[in-house]
Amino acid sequence: MRNVAIILAGGRGTRMGADVPKQFVRVLGRPVLSYTIERFQRHPEVDIIEVVCRDGWKDEIDDICLKGDFSKVRWVAPGGTTFQESVMNGLDYLDGRISDDDQALIHYGVSPFVSDEVISDAIRVCKLHGNASPAHSQVYLAATKGDGESTTEFLDRDQIMVFNSPQALRYGYAKWVYAEGKRRGLIEKVEPHTTSLMLALGERVWFSKGLTSNIKITTPEDLRMFEGWVLYERVHAVGKGGDS
Numbered sequence: 001m002r003n004v005a006i007i008l009a010g011g012r013g014t015r016m017g018a019d020v021p022k023q024f025v026r027v028l029g030r031p032v033l034s035y036t037i038e039r040f041q042r043h044p045e046v047d048i049i050e051v052v053c054r055d056g057w058k059d060e061i062d063d064i065c066l067k068g069d070f071s072k073v074r075w076v077a078p079g080g081t082t083f084q085e086s087v088m089n090g091l092d093y094l095d096g097r098i099s100d101d102d103q104a105l106i107h108y109g110v111s112p113f114v115s116d117e118v119i120s121d122a123i124r125v126c127k128l129h130g131n132a133s134p135a136h137s138q139v140y141l142a143a144t145k146g147d148g149e150s151t152t153e154f155l156d157r158d159q160i161m162v163f164n165s166p167q168a169l170r171y172g173y174a175k176w177v178y179a180e181g182k183r184r185g186l187i188e189k190v191e192p193h194t195t196s197l198m199l200a201l202g203e204r205v206w207f208s209k210g211l212t213s214n215i216k217i218t219t220p221e222d223l224r225m226f227e228g229w230v231l232y233e234r235v236h237a238v239g240k241g242g243d244s
Helices: 032-041 058-068 083-094 116-129 171-183 194-200 220-239
Strands: 003-009 048-053 073-078 103-108 131-137 161-163 167-170 207-209
Touching: 003 032, 003 083, 032 048, 032 058, 032 103, 032 116, 032 220, 048 058, 048 083, 058 073, 073 083, 083 103, 083 171, 103 116, 103 171, 116 131, 116 167, 116 207, 131 194, 167 171, 167 194, 171 194
Parallel strands: 003 048, 003 103, 048 073, 131 207
Antiparallel strands: 103 167, 131 161, 131 167
């Protein structure tokens, strides 16, 4: 059984307001996607990486992999027009290339904060139950949206779990989830997330360790936060005798 990371790099990132898709925005000289791939490249339990790429950006992916020496990146698959379509393209591309018993770790290319601990626990729980999604408790007070300007109802945060990525699924099961979702006409009706599709199908999603820091970069504020995090890591690496 192998662990295969499917890194999604097909989004447009319109909320970022950048001239390029947000996964290719540079932070301290490197595209965000490069940092994300590096997390899986360095993880000892990840065997293979597939990048699902936005049309017209494959040369950029090749350049990222060459400069980063990302030897685990074996395939670059074409992205779709939506999140779910990109996931399906990535899964379809792997058909015949990996075993149904291998584990697929579906991860956003713009989630570079993911830690070794989060990846390891997703792999562990998936081995036990056939799927896993990093999740953590809701730490902030939450309410219903109401009329958009006010509300009269709060949500019990003790009953809320917040999902992160990577979502880990046995590959054969992942193919079934999307085939069944398509058959039932659910693919574009549910929140664009693998776990939301599983839940819409009545499946059980198993929690693995999640962290509040494991965010998906969506806004310019998120990007600035990530830049600060990279600088923090560099300072501490120098302090421990690492490279600057």
